[in-house]
Amino acid sequence: MPELPEVETVRKGLESCLVNFHVHQLEICRDNAIASPGGSKEFAKMMRGVHICSWSRRGKYLIASLKRNKTLSDERLGYKNAGFWVVHLRMTGQFKWLDTATPPCPHTRVRLWNDQGKEIRFIDVRSFGKMWWVPPNKTPEKAIAGIKKLGPEPFSKDFNSSYLSKKLKGRTRPIKSSLLDQSIIAGVGNIYADESLFSSGILPQTPSGKLNQNQITKLCSCLIEVLQISIGEGGTTFSDFRNLEGENGKYGGRAWVYRRGKKPCRKCGTIIRRESLAGRGTHWCPKCQR
Ligand SMILES: [Zn+2]
Numbered sequence: 520m521p522e523l524p525e526v527e528t529v530r531k532g533l534e535s536c537l538v539n540f541h542v543h544q545l546e547i548c549r550d551n552a553i554a555s556p557g558g559s560k561e562f563a564k565m566m567r568g569v570h571i572c573s574w575s576r577r578g579k580y581l582i583a584s585l586k587r588n589k590t591l592s593d594e595r596l597g598y599k600n601a602g603f604w605v606v607h608l609r610m611t612g613q614f615k616w617l618d619t620a621t622p623p624c625p626h627t628r629v630r631l632w633n634d635q636g637k638e639i640r641f642i643d644v645r646s647f648g649k650m651w652w653v654p655p656n657k658t659p660e661k662a663i664a665g666i667k668k669l670g671p672e673p674f675s676k677d678f679n680s681s682y683l684s685k686k687l688k689g690r691t692r693p694i695k696s697s698l699l700d701q702s703i704i705a706g707v708g709n710i711y712a713d714e715s716l717f718s719s720g721i722l723p724q725t726p727s728g729k730l731n732q733n734q735i736t737k738l739c740s741c742l743i744e745v746l747q748i749s750i751g752e753g754g755t756t757f758s759d760f761r762n763l764e765g766e767n768g769k770y771g772g773r774a775w776v777y778r779r780g781k782k783p784c785r786k787c788g789t790i791i792r793r794e795s796l797a798g799r800g801t802h803w804c805p806k807c808q809r
Contacts, residue, residue, distance in 0.1 A: 520579075520608075520609065520610050520708055520709075521579065521608050521612075521754070521760045522579065522706060522707060522708035522709075522710060522711055522755070523576075523578070523579065523673065523705075523706030523707065523708075523711070523746055523750075524711070524746055524749035524750045524752075524754045524755065524768070524770065525608075525754035525755060525760040525768060526576055526578075526579045526580075526581060526608065526706065527576055527750050527754075528750065528753050528754040528760075528762050528768060529581065529608065529613075529614060529762060529763065530574050530575070530576045530581055532614070532616075532762050532763035532764070533574045533581065533583070533614060533639075533763065534573070534574045536616045536639070536763065537571050537574065537583070537616075537639060538571060538572065538573065538574070539570060539571070539572075540570070540571045540631075540633050540639065541568075541569075541570050541571075541633050541634055542566050542567060542568060542569050542570075542571070542631050542632075542633070543567075543568075543632055543633050543634040544567070544631070544632045545563055545566055545567060545629070545630060545631045545632070546629070546630045547559040547562065547563055547628075547629055548623065548627050548628050548629065548630065549628045549629075549646065551646070552628040552629055552641065552643065552646070552648060552649065552650060553629075553649075553650055553651070553652075554649040554650065554651050555650075555651035555652045555653065555662070561652070562650070562651075562652045565601075565602065565652045565654075566585075566604065566631070566652055568587060568588070569585040569586065569587050569601045569604075570585065570586050570587065570588075570598070570601075571583045571584075571585060571604070572584045572585065572586050576706075577659070577660075577666055577669060577672070577705065578665075578666070578669045578672070578701055578705030578706045579607060579608070579705075579706055579708075580605055580606070580607050580659070580663070580665070580666055581605065581606040581607075581608075582603055582604075582605050582659050583603060583604040583605075583606075584600075584603055585600075585601040585602050585603060585604060586598040586599060586600060586601050587599055587600075587601035599655075600655040601655060602652060602653050602654045602655040602657075603651075603652070603653040603658075603659050604650065604651075604652060604653075605650060605651040605652075605653055605659050605662075605663060605666075606641070606648070606649070606650045606651075607648060607649050607650075607665070608643075608648050609643075609645070609647035609648045609649065610645045610647050610648075611643055611644040611645040611647070611648070612628075612641065612642075612643040612647070612648025613641075613642050613643070613760070613761045614639060614640065614641055614642075614763050615639070615640045615642055615761075615763060615765060616637075616638075616639055616640075616763045616764075617637065617638040617639075617640060618637055620636060620638075621638075623640065624642060626642050626643060626644045626646075627640055627641070627642050628641045628642065628643050628646070628648065629641040629650065651663060665701075668701065668702050669701055669702065669705040670686075670700075670701065670702050670703045670704050670705050671704065671705065672705050672706065673704055673705070673706065673707065673742055673743055673746055674743065674746075678704060678739070678743075679739060680732065680735045680736040680739045683703075683704075683735050683738070683739055684730075684732060684735045686703050687727040687728055687730060687735065688728055689728045690726070690727035690728045691726045691727070691728060692726070692727055692797075693723055693724050693725065693726065693727065693796055693797065694716065694721060694723060694724075694725045694726070694727045694730060694738075695712055695713075695716065695723035695724070695796050695797065695799070695801055696727075696796070696797045697727040698712040698715070698716070698742070699712055699797070699799065704742075706746075707742065707746075709777075709799050709800065709801075710755055710757060710770075710774070710777045711742065711745050711746055711749065713776050713777045713801060713802045713803070714745045714774060714775055714776065714777055715738060715741045715742040715744075715745045716738070716803065716808065717775045717776045717802075717803060717804060717807065717808060718741035718744065718745060718775065719734065719737040719738040719741040719742075720734075720737070720807055720808055720809065721734055721737075721738060721808055721809075722803060722808045722809060723796055723801045723803050723808070724796065748770070748773070749768070749770040752768055752769040752770040752773070753766070753768040753769055753770075754767075754768030754769075754770060755767075755768045755770040755771055756768055756769060756770060756771025756772065757771055757774075757777065757778060775804075776791050776802040776803055776804060777802050778802065779791045779802060780792065780793030780800075780802055781793070784804040784806065784807060786804070786807055787804065787806050787807055789804050789805060789806040789807070791803070791804055792804070792805055
């Protein structure tokens with residue numbers, strides 16, 4: 520599943536080609552890609568004619584703010600707020616920008632064109648990806664339960680070692696599971712949980728409440744660093760993630776432990792272990808992590 524660095528890479532791509540995109544026409548090829556009330560019909564009605572103003576990200580959610588031309592009946596001509604377009608890529612969702620008319624592949628779910636016939640296409644092999652139209656009188660946080668329950672962004676000032684130690688205090692579940700919990704930190708998934716635990720020298724199985732203050736401080740800074748490095752590399756090589764140009768990220772070559780089971784540790788040469796933890800493949804070095 521795309522995690523924070525991959526979603527951030529997609530956000531940058533959408534921002535570069537979709538700001539001021541005017542949705543002239545759209546086609547919903549698969550109704551269940553639309554999760555907002557009123558389904559695909561309401562979505563198509565409310566999205567037709569909007570201008571996309573900006574793209575932001577919250578956890579693994581992509582959020583576009585929309586505006587619409589005022590009509591003659593409005594008091595003054597200009598633009599008015601037209602709500603939000605929210606997208607969650609889930610396992611395999613990806614956007615593709617098409618400069619020229621191209622026939623859709625069988626996994627095409629939603630297509631949007633501007634008045635010059637340029638297309639932004641949402642393709643999703645596994646079909647778990649979802650999108651919403653959120654009306655202007657609501658915020659995405661209010662309209663979508665998954666956003667409402669998100670913990671702080673790793674790069675925000677709300678995420679720091681005192682916040683994390685409060686959240687981990689007394690918890691017996693493994694620290695790996697706490698890192699994957701979106702209500703504790705937004706946007707972290709399997710890859711960056713394993714990588715940040717390696718960088719901070721912490722065993723993934725350690726009960727969350729057993730970490731001392733030094734370990735928590737180290738974990739916070741390692742997590743932020745790992746995410747920043749991966750954003751710089753355009754996201755990960757693992758998973759089906761693609762940017763708008765259809766390219767995979769470049770982070771994979773640098774991974775310390777993720778998907779390196781049975782290979783020697785890049786730091787100490789010890790064989791990397793892999794085991795399932797809370798249902799997720801977990802990788803660690805038994806010497807570097809204690
Ligand atoms: Zn090692």
